[in-house]
Amino acid sequence: MNRDKAALKYHGKTQLDRAYELASRHVANVFVSVRADQTLDPTRAQRPMIVDSVAAEGPIAGIRSAFAAHPKVAWLVLACDLPYLSDDALDYLLRRRDAAAFATAYRSAHDGLPEPLCAIWESSAAETLADYQAGGGHCPRKFLIRHGARLLELQDTRALENVNTPEEYRQAIATLDKAPMQLKIQYYALMREQAGRSEETLETSASTPAGLYQELAARYGFTLSRDQLKVAVNSEFSDWSRKLNVGDAVVFIPPVAGG
Amino acid sequence: MHFRFTERAIDTESARRELQTSSAGGYVSFEGWVRDLNEGQEVTRLEYEAFQELAVKEGDRIVAEARRRFPVKLALCIHRVGSLELGDMAVWVGVSSVHRGEAFDACRFIIDEVKHRVPIWKKEHYRSGDSGWVNCERCAAAPQHSHMEPEHAEPELAERHHDRVAVSNPK
Numbered sequence: 001m002n003r004d005k006a007a008l009k010y011h012g013k014t015q016l017d018r019a020y021e022l023a024s025r026h027v028a029n030v031f032v033s034v035r036a037d038q039t040l041d042p043t044r045a046q047r048p049m050i051v052d053s054v055a056a057e058g059p060i061a062g063i064r065s066a067f068a069a070h071p072k073v074a075w076l077v078l079a080c081d082l083p084y085l086s087d088d089a090l091d092y093l094l095r096r097r098d099a100a101a102f103a104t105a106y107r108s109a110h111d112g113l114p115e116p117l118c119a120i121w122e123s124s125a126a127e128t129l130a131d132y133q134a135g136g137g138h139c140p141r142k143f144l145i146r147h148g149a150r151l152l153e154l155q156d157t158r159a160l161e162n163v164n165t166p167e168e169y170r171q172a173i174a175t176l177d178k179a180p181m182q183l184k185i186q187y188y189a190l191m192r193e194q195a196g197r198s199e200e201t202l203e204t205s206a207s208t209p210a211g212l213y214q215e216l217a218a219r220y221g222f223t224l225s226r227d228q229l230k231v232a233v234n235s236e237f238s239d240w241s242r243k244l245n246v247g248d249a250v251v252f253i254p255p256v257a258g259g
Numbered sequence: 260m261h262f263r264f265t266e267r268a269i270d271t272e273s274a275r276r277e278l279q280t281s282s283a284g285g286y287v288s289f290e291g292w293v294r295d296l297n298e299g300q301e302v303t304r305l306e307y308e309a310f311q312e313l314a315v316k317e318g319d320r321i322v323a324e325a326r327r328r329f330p331v332k333l334a335l336c337i338h339r340v341g342s343l344e345l346g347d348m349a350v351w352v353g354v355s356s357v358h359r360g361e362a363f364d365a366c367r368f369i370i371d372e373v374k375h376r377v378p379i380w381k382k383e384h385y386r387s388g389d390s391g392w393v394n395c396e397r398c399a400a401a402p403q404h405s406h407m408e409p410e411h412a413e414p415e416l417a418e419r420h421h422d423r424v425a426v427s428n429p430k
Contacts, residue, residue, distance in 0.1 A: 189380035190392040235312040255394035258379030259350050
């Protein structure tokens with residue numbers, strides 16, 4: 001596809017903005033990785049950037065430049081052409097992070113190989129990655145195969161589908177433009193006070209209570225972590241990974257204190 | 260229905276009558292009261308709030324479990340919601356049975372399970388002017404703390420009433 005995939009729009013929003021907002025709900029700081037000639041590009045210029053400081057072709061330049069900019073932190077690396085990527089998929093990845101490995105990555109649904117561009121890259125990988133490139137390597141995927149990554153199975157096999165052709169773009173729009181699901185949420189006790197309301201009906205693209213909590217915790221700044229809560233769907237206790245349906249009533253249950 | 264809420268003072272006399280049956284030789288009840296001190300803070304009043312739809316289901320399940328585990332005749336739990344003053348009764352549990360032993364056991368089981376499982380929350384108002392949701396505010400500062408077993412993690416939080424057990428017609 002002869003277009004900048006980060007600038008493709010879904011729901012009237014560029015994929016770069018969607019990826020940026022998605023990542024912002026899960027990590028402390030988000031940067032857009034750019035080549036030196038992209039710093040004025042209107043799709044990217046509004047965001048904090050890390051400009052390539054390492055001479056290399058393709059994503060390995062971005063990953064190495066991020067390590068160079070902030071050597072002590074681990075990086076959640078996300079490609080800007082993954083329109084189906086969800087809060088649930090990122091949450092799953094982050095919760096299963098293996099900080100002792102060079103990276104934690106999903107296994108591709110197509111070929112079983114690591115997906116380097118929706119993965120957590122640990123700072124410990126920086127030096128070996130530099131050596132790999134110095135030795136003529138240029139493919140982050142091959143790097144992860146050679147040096148080992150903690151691999152996870154995709155819960156939603158479509159989450160990492162990327163968009164390469166106009167037909168795939170049309171398909172993604174058709175899928176994503178379906179009206180987001182309407183849910184009813186009720187809040188009690190501390191969470192009612194923090195949300196500033198006792199109930200609301202909202203539209204969400206979260207498909208499970210876990211994803212929904214992530215979204216609402218970011219919106220309202222809930223102080224309770226998910227581990228401290230239970231959740232009810234349609235007035236019955238529920239799994240966090242249950243598939244939500246249109247019209248479901250969801251209640252997050254803070255630590256109880258009856259009696 | 261073996262579990263219910265009330266927004267008014269719990270009428271223990273009429274609740275007790277619901278448990279009377281000629282086959283029962285013993286009756287045990289428990290009352291939980293609003294106490295003036297918790298965790299070193301002077302409490303002036305409490306507010307109870309519940310997710311009633313689910314709470315009634317879970318409360319009914321607890322009483323049904325008690326009746327399966329212990330050979331009791333009848334059992335009932337009533338929980339207050341709304342604003343309560345010091346000394347007010349927040350919860351009442353009553354059990355009748357052929358002999359006293361199973362009535363004590365079932366009563367204890369019901370109140371313990373209700374405290375841990377039923378979606379009810381209480382906010383304490385302190386003399387200092389401060390207030391806080393019990394089991395929530397301190398937890399928030401220590402997220403590794405799970406509310407699944409609050410009595411193990413913070414024993415002081417589990418009990419905040421003068422607990423009184425009344426027995427009549429023991430055999």
